[in-house]
Amino acid sequence: xxxxxxxxxxxxxxxxxAVMMAIVHFLPILWGMIISIMQIDATFVSRWxxxxxxxxxxxxxxxxxxxxxxSRFWFSLRQTTIFAIGxxxxxxxxxxxxxxxxxxxxxxxxxxxILVLLPWISPAVVVLLVWRMMLLSDTGxxxxxxxxxxIIGEPIVWLIGANxxxxxILVNVWINFPWATIMLYAALKSIPGHLYEAARIxxxxxxxxxxxxxxxxxxxxxxxxxxxxVLWSFINFTVPYVLxxxxxxxSGEVSMLFIYNYAFHNYAFGLxxxxxxVLFLFAMGIALVYYKYAVSGSFEGEGR
Amino acid sequence: xxxxxxxxxxxxxVLVGLAKRFAMALILIFALFPVYWMFVVSLRPREExxxxxxxxxxxxxxxxxxxxxxxxxxxxxxxxxxxxxxFATTALALFVASLAAYSFTRFSFAGxxxxxxxxxxTQMIPGVLIxxxxxxxxxxxxxxxxxxxxxxxxxxxxxxxTFAIPFAIWMLRGYFANIPASLEDAARVDGCTRFQAxxxxxxxxxxxxxxxxxxxxxxxxxxxxxxxxxxxxxxxxPFAIGIQRFETQTQTYWGQMxxxxxxxxxxLIAIFVLFQKPIVDGLxxxxxxx
Numbered sequence: 001x002x003x004x005x006x007x008x009x010x011x012x013x014x015x016x017x018a019v020m021m022a023i024v025h026f027l028p029i030l031w032g033m034i035i036s037i038m039q040i041d042a043t044f045v046s047r048w049x050x051x052x053x054x055x056x057x058x059x060x061x062x063x064x065x066x067x068x069x070x071s072r073f074w075f076s077l078r079q080t081t082i083f084a085i086g087x088x089x090x091x092x093x094x095x096x097x098x099x100x101x102x103x104x105x106x107x108x109x110x111x112x113x114i115l116v117l118l119p120w121i122s123p124a125v126v127v128l129l130v131w132r133m134m135l136l137s138d139t140g141x142x143x144x145x146x147x148x149x150x151i152i153g154e155p156i157v158w159l160i161g162a163n164x165x166x167x168x169i170l171v172n173v174w175i176n177f178p179w180a181t182i183m184l185y186a187a188l189k190s191i192p193g194h195l196y197e198a199a200r201i202x203x204x205x206x207x208x209x210x211x212x213x214x215x216x217x218x219x220x221x222x223x224x225x226x227x228x229x230v231l232w233s234f235i236n237f238t239v240p241y242v243l244x245x246x247x248x249x250x251s252g253e254v255s256m257l258f259i260y261n262y263a264f265h266n267y268a269f270g271l272x273x274x275x276x277x278v279l280f281l282f283a284m285g286i287a288l289v290y291y292k293y294a295v296s297g298s299f300e301g302e303g304r
Numbered sequence: 305x306x307x308x309x310x311x312x313x314x315x316x317x318v319l320v321g322l323a324k325r326f327a328m329a330l331i332l333i334f335a336l337f338p339v340y341w342m343f344v345v346s347l348r349p350r351e352e353x354x355x356x357x358x359x360x361x362x363x364x365x366x367x368x369x370x371x372x373x374x375x376x377x378x379x380x381x382x383x384x385x386x387x388x389x390x391f392a393t394t395a396l397a398l399f400v401a402s403l404a405a406y407s408f409t410r411f412s413f414a415g416x417x418x419x420x421x422x423x424x425x426t427q428m429i430p431g432v433l434i435x436x437x438x439x440x441x442x443x444x445x446x447x448x449x450x451x452x453x454x455x456x457x458x459x460x461x462x463x464x465x466t467f468a469i470p471f472a473i474w475m476l477r478g479y480f481a482n483i484p485a486s487l488e489d490a491a492r493v494d495g496c497t498r499f500q501a502x503x504x505x506x507x508x509x510x511x512x513x514x515x516x517x518x519x520x521x522x523x524x525x526x527x528x529x530x531x532x533x534x535x536x537x538x539x540x541x542p543f544a545i546g547i548q549r550f551e552t553q554t555q556t557y558w559g560q561m562x563x564x565x566x567x568x569x570x571x572l573i574a575i576f577v578l579f580q581k582p583i584v585d586g587l588x589x590x591x592x593x594x
Contacts, residue, residue, distance in 0.1 A: 186588035276433035
């Protein structure tokens, strides 16, 4: 088959996916950017195109830290960053620990490997509601266990006030660490045994082998895992929305939740779009910086 | 090597082994306790579910929760809506993503790198950025074209399908790469067209990977709440939104909510335990190079 016919066939197979992604992912981004410079409120919902253009006024309101919406939006962005960093640090460390333990093939490790994945398999909405119940300050089982074990003196308020961001991190780590575990476990299994043998001959102990063989070999996959975890946390809506319930407190109001509540409660679609664009640029900026400094080559193999 | 050193090594091995098991036990308790607790509370009457000093053991068998939960609101409909939406999404997304992933692994063409970048790019788009224009688009199609979009199955399914496609392509890639091209070539010598060879030879061989990917697409569609809360109300309300209604302004029916949660979770866990090998392989083969 001639080369250009092959190429045409390749494009044909890609076409449905490309068209759908264009309609749902990429056109709305452009459209969202247009909306972000318009003043769309309740009166213009069914004829958005006739809403007035206001230039960069929406963005100016966001950049004005003294305005209510501006200060709240930047605060939500700060909380989002804490949420993302907490999630990636927690999920990655716990995932690495579990993967290393599972890799040592003790009796029952096959069963443990299946069980450790259950948090990731269970429906997220369901487990978030279970956590919501467990973290209630008066009747929740978490406080109850901590109190009777003598770890805390009085009940912690988990879901309201300053702690809610940490509760979100705890639960998001719980949901995501199994995924990190299984990715790292697969990567550990693919490290050739002769590397360890050579290190042992050179006199490397347990820690030396881990430090000089395991960690460097895990670097490419670790970069992918941490990048995806950061991005997924940045744009996560389900965790704050379900865990914190109808009236989230400021501390737990990450950007996704704040934009959603603000835009749909006030019918402020223009301003909401402007905030979404800023959030998107933020996430993209992180990915680009990451790509430049950490990835350097490990995505080259994409698509082979 | 002297005996002394050997014993020392042995002791270290035993200690490290014990420490590892202890750590694994703690991790498993952390991972499994919420699932266990869901089941325990689902079998407790109301007053025990909100007790300030609950027993940690499975000591109550109040199965009425599993009967009463259906009567509070149309929970059956929520389940059915979710199944319709999630199954349709899975079927469509797998078909479209399989074609794309196959093309992506088999051929090299101009713009391939860009397409790969676009797939990664979709993972950083905040849902609200898409939701606002999508909402306006749906409203405008309804008023100007007359085709209902908000609160319809096809509207939600179309959006979910597309969301699932990038991750599905990413997962499927690894599977298609492992299928030798020589098998298709042989089929084509026997008179199959290229597309027939893809449908009859490649897709069946990739079936375990496709099934594993399907499970994740299904989960994504089943769990989605952002778009569902705006675009899927009234008659098409899915389980993910509906179940939150056990929590009312005045009180929360935790026992019944946990019973409904258990009913939703057990089939997924069962499927996962039965098919964990292809699922785990499919999850990891896309990203870990052999």
